[in-house]
Each structure stands twice: as C-alpha cells, then as structure tokens.
Amino acid sequence: MDKPLVSIVVAIYKSERFLDKLITSIIRQTYPNLDVILVDDGSPDESGAVCDRYAAEDRRIRVIHKPNGGTCDARNKGIELARGEYLVIIDGDDWLAPDYIEYLLRLIQRPGVNMSMTDSVFTTRDLKQNEEDKVVDLTSEEAIAEIIYPWIPIGPWNKMYSMKSLKDAGITFSTKWSGEGLYYSTMAAQAAGKVAMGHRRIYYYRLDNENSGLTHYNVEMGTNALENIKFIKDSLTIRTPKTINACDWHIWKNYGYTLFLIIATGRQNELADLYSDCIRNMRKRLPGVLLKSEMRPKSKAKMLMKGLFPVCWAKRDLRRETEARKRDQAAKNGGN
Structure with a gap:
C-alpha cells in the first residue's frame, strides 16, 4: 500500500x-x-x-x-x-x-x-x-x-x-x-x-489547561453553542428524522448547558430573561426529545429529571464539576 x-x-x-x-x-x-x-x-x-x-x-x-x-x-x-x-x-x-x-x-x-x-x-x-x-x-x-x-x-x-x-x-x-x-x-x-x-x-x-475556554465558565459559550447547533440544523442537506431528532436533542441539551453557565457565573439576576428562557425551553422541549431522541432508557431517565428540575440539576452538575477540578488540581500539585 x-x-x-x-x-x-x-x-x-x-x-x-x-x-x-x-x-x-x-x-x-x-x-x-x-x-x-x-x-x-x-x-x-x-x-x-x-x-x-x-x-x-x-x-x-x-x-x-x-x-x-x-x-x-x-x-x-x-x-x-x-x-x-x-x-x-x-x-x-x-x-x-x-x-x-x-x-x-x-x-x-x-x-x-x-x-x-x-x-x-x-x-x-x-x-x-x-x-x-x-x-x-x-x-x-x-x-x-x-x-x-x-x-x-x-x-x-x-x-x-x-x-x-x-x-x-x-x-x-x-x-x-x-x-x-x-x-x-x-x-x-x-x-x-x-x-x-x-x-x-x-x-x-487535556482538561487542566487554565487558558482553555473549557476551563472557564462563560455564558456566551452557551448562547453561541445554541446558535451553532441551530445553524447546523439549518445547514443539513441530509434531513432525515434521524439527523433532525439528533439536532433537536442537542438544542435541548444546550439550553441546559447555558443554564448551567448562568448559575456557575452567578448571573441569574443580570440575565433574568435568558435564565427564564432556558428553563422554559428545557421543560417545553422535554416531551419531544424524550419521545424522538435515540438516547438509551437510562439516559432518558436522567433527561426527565433534568427537564423537570433544570435548576436543581444544573446546581448538581456544578458541584460535581467543582469537585472534579479540585481533584485535578490536587493531582497536578502532587505531580510537581
């Protein structure tokens, strides 16, 4: 060859x-x-x-x-x-x-x-x-x-x-x-x-680069991600139930991601309209993504809880991510 x-x-x-x-x-x-x-x-x-x-x-x-x-x-x-x-x-x-x-x-x-x-x-x-x-x-x-x-x-x-x-x-x-x-x-x-x-x-x-966008909480990353997946959906030429349902699931997921970032940065009051819009869309879009997405049953059970209690779930994710970052830093310090 x-x-x-x-x-x-x-x-x-x-x-x-x-x-x-x-x-x-x-x-x-x-x-x-x-x-x-x-x-x-x-x-x-x-x-x-x-x-x-x-x-x-x-x-x-x-x-x-x-x-x-x-x-x-x-x-x-x-x-x-x-x-x-x-x-x-x-x-x-x-x-x-x-x-x-x-x-x-x-x-x-x-x-x-x-x-x-x-x-x-x-x-x-x-x-x-x-x-x-x-x-x-x-x-x-x-x-x-x-x-x-x-x-x-x-x-x-x-x-x-x-x-x-x-x-x-x-x-x-x-x-x-x-x-x-x-x-x-x-x-x-x-x-x-x-x-x-x-x-x-x-x-x-690498998950431990402090200069990476993924290691900093930035609400604009969430809103940009939302616009990005909507743009992708509109750009698809292979428009089948399989691909469109995947896009709709990802849109729902990104409303949750944006909500997470708002809470992580403590901007609930400053971004009250966006905060409410994320919660509303998490709940409004939940039946459709549960019914049409190809996620596994275990994942759909988590989706149900996340959609019904989006703020509680976002705070749970924030606690877990904070703990993971502390472990990363401890491991990094231990290796120095």
Whole structure:
C-alpha cells in the first residue's frame, strides 16, 4: 500500500508550556510521511519561538505566524496551505499516541471511506486504553447522528478527513460561533458518504489547561453553542428524522448547558430573561426529545429529571464539576 502524505494542522495560542510534549508526539509518530503546519495565532508568549525551533530541526514542519484571529481562522489558514491527501486537526495543548496517524489512516483507507474517527479519547482524568477495538462503517446519516448526539467526542481532533472530500464540498471552519468543531465534523461527515469509526484511544485531551475556554465558565459559550447547533440544523442537506431528532436533542441539551453557565457565573439576576428562557425551553422541549431522541432508557431517565428540575440539576452538575477540578488540581500539585 502506498504511503500518502498526511497534513497535521495545529492552531496555537498561549500553548508554550504544552508544545514540547505535543510536537514531540507528532514527530515520533509511527507513520512518517507527514506535512506538519503549526499556526502561531499571534500568541503573546514564546509559542512561536518554540515552533520555529522544532521547524529548524525537522523539515516536515512548517510554521505560520499570523495576527490573532481566533482558532477557526488559524485552522482555516493552516488547511489552505496543507499539501496532504488527508488531514487531521489537533489542539495546541493536547498530545498524540504514537499510532494516532497510522490508526486513523488505516480506517480512512477502507473502501469508499472519506472520513475516519474514533469514538473514545484519553483525558487527563482517564488514561486507560479500551480493551477491545471495534471498527464499523457508517453512512453519512449515521455518522451525523453519532457526532451530534454526541455519542463520540465532537471536536475535530479525533478524526481524519479526505482533503478532496472537504474541498469538493467547500467545507471550512465557521468563524461565527463557538463549538466550531461540531459544525466542521458534521459537515465533513455529511460530505463523506461513508465514515469508518473505531474504538481505540489514540488522542490525549487535556482538561487542566487554565487558558482553555473549557476551563472557564462563560455564558456566551452557551448562547453561541445554541446558535451553532441551530445553524447546523439549518445547514443539513441530509434531513432525515434521524439527523433532525439528533439536532433537536442537542438544542435541548444546550439550553441546559447555558443554564448551567448562568448559575456557575452567578448571573441569574443580570440575565433574568435568558435564565427564564432556558428553563422554559428545557421543560417545553422535554416531551419531544424524550419521545424522538435515540438516547438509551437510562439516559432518558436522567433527561426527565433534568427537564423537570433544570435548576436543581444544573446546581448538581456544578458541584460535581467543582469537585472534579479540585481533584485535578490536587493531582497536578502532587505531580510537581
């Protein structure tokens, strides 16, 4: 079998202390034919200098320095310059298992497949490998549902894409909303025709980066996520009960997420209208998502409680997340 060129695009901003681990994990991949594009998105720290140092040592690496324009803009710039037949997109604070490229490439080279993905990743809270791997081929409709519910991690980083499929469909990262990975992955799955999904963990997702948007409570992340999933629903060309019901479930979920963020930031009075709107939609949309979504019975039981008592459930989630972050910090301090 030939060894096609695989492009790796990394958008980098305030990632200086994570880059050695990330870039080392890239250059030590078991699959060597790589086109590595590191996009320094106007980072104010020494991230750009770190990238330049590695580029001087490995001719597979190119560095792009640009004014800060956000993650989506940086990724789009990197993808524009990609030379590979296939593409992967990585966050600047994470790192890769040695067989990350080799595994996803093996999946995407199955007959008729234009996108591959794994349904599970390592996190800094869970470093155990899945005992068994299981690979299935999905239709675009099935893959869209997998991504939107989501039954798999929704970011772009646990996936490999055919560059031809992306270019033919004109797919780029939307700069309108947060949650950009969900839009990109959904549109790519829609264009792919067939998607191969495996179960092996090959990506390490960091939960302890204080500069990450996911470690800070921001109500605008919730409202943007709501607009994003509504935009995705309107953008679908594969409009079947399966895909539309998945979108409706995700819209309901994001009302709960926005409510959680309002409570976490203590802005119930300041954002009283939005606060009430989230509660109202959690209850109003509950019968539809319980009836039509493909969530498992155990999950639907939790959905029922969440929809009936949205504020209590959000406060419960906040307590659990606070405890988890304390454990993360204790483990981090213990490792220093």
